[in-house]
Every structure is written in C-alpha cells, then in structure tokens.
Amino acid sequence: MSTVDASRRSVGVEETEEGIRAATRRARRRHAARMWLGRILLPIILIGGWQVSTATGVVDKFFYGQPSMIWQALVSLFTNGTAFGSIWFNLAVTLKEAVFGFLLGTVGGIIFGLLLGQNRLLSDICSPYIKALNSVPRIILGSIFVVAFGLGTFPKVLLAAVLVFFIVFFNAFQGVREVNQDLVANVRVLGASPLQVARHVTIPSALTWIIASLHTAFGFAIIGALVGEVLGSQAGIGLIIVQAQGHFDPNTVFAAMILMAVITLVAESLLSILEKRVLSWRPPSRTEAQAI
Amino acid sequence: MVGKKFAKSAPAATDTSHAQEAARIEITGLTKRFVTPTGEPFTAIRDVTFTVEPGQFCAIVGPTGCGKSTTLGQVSGLERPSAGSVAVGGRPVTGITKGVSFMFQADALFPWKTVLGNVMIGPTLAGMAKKDAIALARDWLRRVGLTGFEDRYPHQLSGGMRKRVAMAAALINEPRILLMDEPFGALDVQTKAIMQTELLGLWEQSRPSVLFITHDLDEAVALSDRVLIMTSGPGSIKESFEIDLPRPRGEVQDIRHEQRFLELQNQIWASLKDEVQRAYARTAGAA
Numbered sequence: 001m002s003t004v005d006a007s008r009r010s011v012g013v014e015e016t017e018e019g020i021r022a023a024t025r026r027a028r029r030r031h032a033a034r035m036w037l038g039r040i041l042l043p044i045i046l047i048g049g050w051q052v053s054t055a056t057g058v059v060d061k062f063f064y065g066q067p068s069m070i071w072q073a074l075v076s077l078f079t080n081g082t083a084f085g086s087i088w089f090n091l092a093v094t095l096k097e098a099v100f101g102f103l104l105g106t107v108g109g110i111i112f113g114l115l116l117g118q119n120r121l122l123s124d125i126c127s128p129y130i131k132a133l134n135s136v137p138r139i140i141l142g143s144i145f146v147v148a149f150g151l152g153t154f155p156k157v158l159l160a161a162v163l164v165f166f167i168v169f170f171n172a173f174q175g176v177r178e179v180n181q182d183l184v185a186n187v188r189v190l191g192a193s194p195l196q197v198a199r200h201v202t203i204p205s206a207l208t209w210i211i212a213s214l215h216t217a218f219g220f221a222i223i224g225a226l227v228g229e230v231l232g233s234q235a236g237i238g239l240i241i242v243q244a245q246g247h248f249d250p251n252t253v254f255a256a257m258i259l260m261a262v263i264t265l266v267a268e269s270l271l272s273i274l275e276k277r278v279l280s281w282r283p284p285s286r287t288e289a290q291a292i
Numbered sequence: 293m294v295g296k297k298f299a300k301s302a303p304a305a306t307d308t309s310h311a312q313e314a315a316r317i318e319i320t321g322l323t324k325r326f327v328t329p330t331g332e333p334f335t336a337i338r339d340v341t342f343t344v345e346p347g348q349f350c351a352i353v354g355p356t357g358c359g360k361s362t363t364l365g366q367v368s369g370l371e372r373p374s375a376g377s378v379a380v381g382g383r384p385v386t387g388i389t390k391g392v393s394f395m396f397q398a399d400a401l402f403p404w405k406t407v408l409g410n411v412m413i414g415p416t417l418a419g420m421a422k423k424d425a426i427a428l429a430r431d432w433l434r435r436v437g438l439t440g441f442e443d444r445y446p447h448q449l450s451g452g453m454r455k456r457v458a459m460a461a462a463l464i465n466e467p468r469i470l471l472m473d474e475p476f477g478a479l480d481v482q483t484k485a486i487m488q489t490e491l492l493g494l495w496e497q498s499r500p501s502v503l504f505i506t507h508d509l510d511e512a513v514a515l516s517d518r519v520l521i522m523t524s525g526p527g528s529i530k531e532s533f534e535i536d537l538p539r540p541r542g543e544v545q546d547i548r549h550e551q552r553f554l555e556l557q558n559q560i561w562a563s564l565k566d567e568v569q570r571a572y573a574r575t576a577g578a579a
Contacts, residue, residue: 182400283447
C-alpha cells in the first residue's frame with residue numbers, strides 16, 4: 001500500500017519545487033510533534049505508574065517513596081530547612097566542595113597529563129603505577145581522608161579531586177599522544193622552541209580531549225563531595241541523605257537526589273558553553289550522539 | 293638573517309651568490325637505521341649520495357616504503373643520520389636547518405587556527421611583530437588566491453584550498469630549501485594538476501631548492517629539473533635523469549602531451565618499473 005501511495009505522490013502535483021518543499025516541511029513537523037508527544041508521555045507513564053502503584057498499595061511507599069511525597073519533601077526542604085541549617089547553606093557546602101575538588105583535580109590532571117604525554121621516559125616509568133592507582137577503588141580513600149583530616153571541607157575536596165584527577169589526566173595524556181606529528185615537525189622546522197611547540201601545537205590539540213573529559217569529571221566531583229559527606233560530615237547534601245536514610249525517609253533521599261541532578265545539569269550546560277567558546281574551530285559534529 | 297650569517301663565513305662572495313650557495317644540499321653516504329618495535333634494527337636507506345644544486349627542483353621517485361621520507365627528515369635536521377652526512381650550504385646539518393620549509397601529504401594545518409593564523413605561524417615563530425606578520429600573511433593569501441578566506445577554519449575549505457594555505461604557509465618565510473613529501477598525493481587528479489601549476493608559478497618567483505618526493509612519475513617529470521630513482525629496502529639512489537624541458541613550463545596539463553615529456557617519461561619508467569615490481573613482490577609475499 002505504501003508503494004502505491006508513494007508512486008501516486010510522485011506523479012501528482014507535488015512533484016514541483018514548492019510541493020517537495022511543503023512535503024519536507026510537513027514531514028519535519030510531524031516528526032517534531034511525535035517527539036514532543038513521546039517526551040511528555042514517557043515521564044507521565046513512569047511517574048504516574050509509580051504514584052498509582054504506591055497509592056494502591058501494590059508497591060510499598062514506606063520503602064520506595066511516592067512522587068507526591070517526594071515533592072512535599074522537596075518543598076519542606078526549602079520551607080522548613082533541615083536539621084543542619086537551611087537547604088541553601090547545605091547546597092553551598094556541597095557545591096563548594098565539589099567545585100574546589102573539580103578545580104584541583106583538573107589542574108593536577110592537566111599538568112601531569114601534559115608532562116607525561118610529552119616525556120616518553122617519564123611516562124614509561126610511571127605508567128604501571130598509574131594503572132595500579134587507577135584500579136584502586138578510590139571511593140574508599142574517602143574513609144581515610146575523613147579519618148586523617150576530620151569532618152570539615154578538606155577531605156571532601158580531596159576525594160572529589162582524586163576522582164576528577166584520573167579522568168582529566170588520562171584524557172590530557174591521550175590528547176598529547178594524539179598530536180599530529182606532521183604539525184610538530186612543521187613548527188620545529190620553522191624554528192620553534194619546545195615551549196613554542198607546546199604553546200602552538202600540543203596544548204591546543206590536547207584541549208579538545210581535556211574539555212571533553214570535563215563533563216564526566218564534574219559529575220565525579222559531585223559524587224566525591226556527596227560520598228565524602230556520607231562518610232562523615234557536619235553539613236551538606238550528603239549528610240541530609242544519610243540522615244534521611246536513618247529515618248527511613250526515602251522521599252527526602254529522592255528530593256536531595258533531584259537537587260543534585262539539577263545542579264549537575266546547570267554545571268553541564270555551563271561547560272557546554274565553555275566548550276563551544278574554546279573549540280569554536282571544530283567542524284560541527286556529524287553524529288547526533290552529542291545531542292543526547 | 294640567513295644571508296647575514298653566511299656573509300660572515302664567506303665575506304668575499306657577493307650577496308646573491310651567498311643566497312645561492314646556501315641553498316645547496318649535499319648528501320654523502322647517508323645511511324639511516326631504525327629500531328623496529330620488536331627491537332630489530334632496520335635499515336631504511338643505505339649509502340645515499342646526491343647533490344641538489346641551488347635553485348634546482350629535484351624529485352625523488354621510488355616504490356612505497358623505500359625511505360624517501362626518511363631522506364627528507366635528515367635534510368631538515370629533524371633526524372640524525374646513522375652514517376654519512378648531510379650538508380646544507382656547505383655546513384653539515386647538526387640541528388634544525390634554518391631556512392627550510394616542509395610540506396606534507398596530509399595538510400599539516402592547525403585545525404584550531406584560522407587561515408590567516410595558519411599562514412602567520414612561520415613569521416611569528418621567526419619573531420616578526422604581529423602586525424607585520426598579519427600584513428605579510430594577507431599578502432601571501434592574495435598570491436595563492438585566498439583573499440576573503442582569512443577568517444575561515446581549515447575544515448571549512450576544500451582540499452585544494454587547504455593545499456594553497458599550506459603552500460602559502462610554507463613559502464611565506466621565503467625558505468632557501470623547500471622539502472615536499474608527496475604534497476599533492478591525496479588530491480583528485482584535476483585539483484592536483486591545478487596545484488602543480490600554481491606551485492611552479494610560486495616557485496619560479498623565489499626559486500628555492502626543492503626536494504620533492506612523489507610516486508607519481510608524471511608529476512615528477514612535469515615539475516622537476518632532475519628526477520632521482522630510488523630502489524627499495526634499503527633505499528639507495530639507482531639512477532638520475534636530467535629533465536631538459538624548457539622553463540617556465542606553464543600549464544602542467546599541457547606539458548604531458550609534449551613529445552619530449554613522453555620520451556623522458558618512458559625512459560624513467562623503464563628504470564622505475566623493476567623497482568616497483570620488486571617492492572610489490574616483497575609486500576605481496578609478506579602479506
């Protein structure tokens with residue numbers, strides 16, 4: 001049937017420039033309409049299903065929480081505050097830890113990545129140890145940091161930085177390794193010093209890789225800060241989560257989760273803006289993978 | 293800068309002849325061995341000896357993997373010979389040779405720099421003030437017909453336009469020696485012919501010595517004063533042919549139909565054929 005349809009269309013009036021354009025427009029509008037319908041329906045089905053099944057008692061809301069109650073918990077966090085001060089204060093604590101950890105880890109990762117990427121001998125010496133360190137479950141370091149440095153900000157910053165470091169390091173290292181050797185030869189022939197090679201070729205080339213890693217890295221910084229707080233702290237979203245867990249209050253845990261997700265999304269979009277600025281020279285990506 | 297240096301070492305000669313002498317490439321008994329990833333020594337070129345006279349356009353033709361690119365690396369000073377010597381302008385090459393430009397098969401352009409930024413890199417590294425470098429780069433972009441494309445990025449250009457940017461970037465420092473490693477190898481046939489003609493036009497304005505690597509025999513004959521045939525594995529010079537086609541040669545496409553071109557091309561092919569077949573048999577056997 002569809003073939004009949006298509007052949008009729010091709011002999012019909014629409015085989016004009018204007019007709020084809022109108023048909024393309026219609027197809028695109030249809031696609032957009034379906035997409036938005038799907039996007040709206042999907043959470044309605046999921047969250048609605050959750051709400052209905054907990055309300056009817058199929059799923060126990062004591063263990064799994066309930067969307068409407070999560071919303072109330074969220075509102076309560078902002079109106080009544082928490083046991084450890086206002087929610088804004090706690091957000092600020094967690095965010096500060098994550099951001100400092102992110103900066104520390106990123107700077108460290110870039111410096112070590114560039115150094116080891118450019119020096120063959122140094123990287124050959126260090127590589128087995130870096131691999132070994134990387135395979136250590138680093139979250140556990142959080143326990144040591146809390147014991148060693150107490151309940152303040154520093155151990156969380158350190159944990160976040162350790163998580164961020166390895167991601168940025170490996171990307172910076174790989175970025176240096178992937179530098180187009182023809183370009184290096186070219187500027188060297190033109191008389192560039194090692195410093196000029198780094199400035200004109202190595203660093204800009206590695207920047208693509210480094211910036212790509214920052215998206216993942218920020219997520220890990222948040223995780224580092226939260227886990228650090230869960231392991232022992234006096235304030236922060238992580239502490240709110242442990243406390244809610246202790247009170248069998250899954251709704252507050254979910255509410256805190258949503259808050260952190262929003263923060264990560266905002267940070268993500270800021271990083272995307274930075275990426276667009278710095279990497280404006282890049283050809284537009286041909287895949288749609290980035291849009292997802 | 294280069295001229296001054298040589299004026300010191302040879303005060304008696306006149307200015308133009310310094311510049312000319314400085315552009316002579318003498319390669320004597322050049323051998324280069326590498327260590328393969330498995331730890332075996334591998335001889336890429338053995339006992340290569342030839343001289344490129346100042347202002348000469350010299351092509352090296354040979355089968356794939358015969359060490360043509362290795363030879364270029366020695367002349368530029370990026371690599372050291374295992375034995376033998378390379379001298380440029382009478383001085384042995386011990387570090388990066390001054391006044392040399394490179395052009396590669398892949399466009400060695402900075403993808404993150406604009407067209408203008410790419411062409412400017414030579415003068416910038418030589419220490420020229422930014423304003424002067426911009427003016428000079430604009431002038432060179434005009435010469436290669438890219439006025440109006442200064443702010444584009446390389447990925448926004450066609451293959452032929454990228455080659456023009458690479459040519460402007462290679463020639464802007466007015467090198468005495470131009471090393472070209474299959475610069476047009478990746479282009480389609482029509483674009484290639486246009487680029488060859490443009491290269492000849494630009495070369496005739498400043499006449500640097502050129503060492504041009506290719507495996508396209510037609511290209512070698514159409515552009516060069518001399519064609520060297522290289523044997524494969526380990527590479528060495530098999531034969532040298534003088535190309536006596538008159539200059540300026542004009543359109544590269546037209547030269548190809550001239551009687552003398554065809555004669556030379558046939559002669560050289562007879563010499564090259566054996567090498568190509570031997571190299572092919574070896575790779576086919578290894579595969």
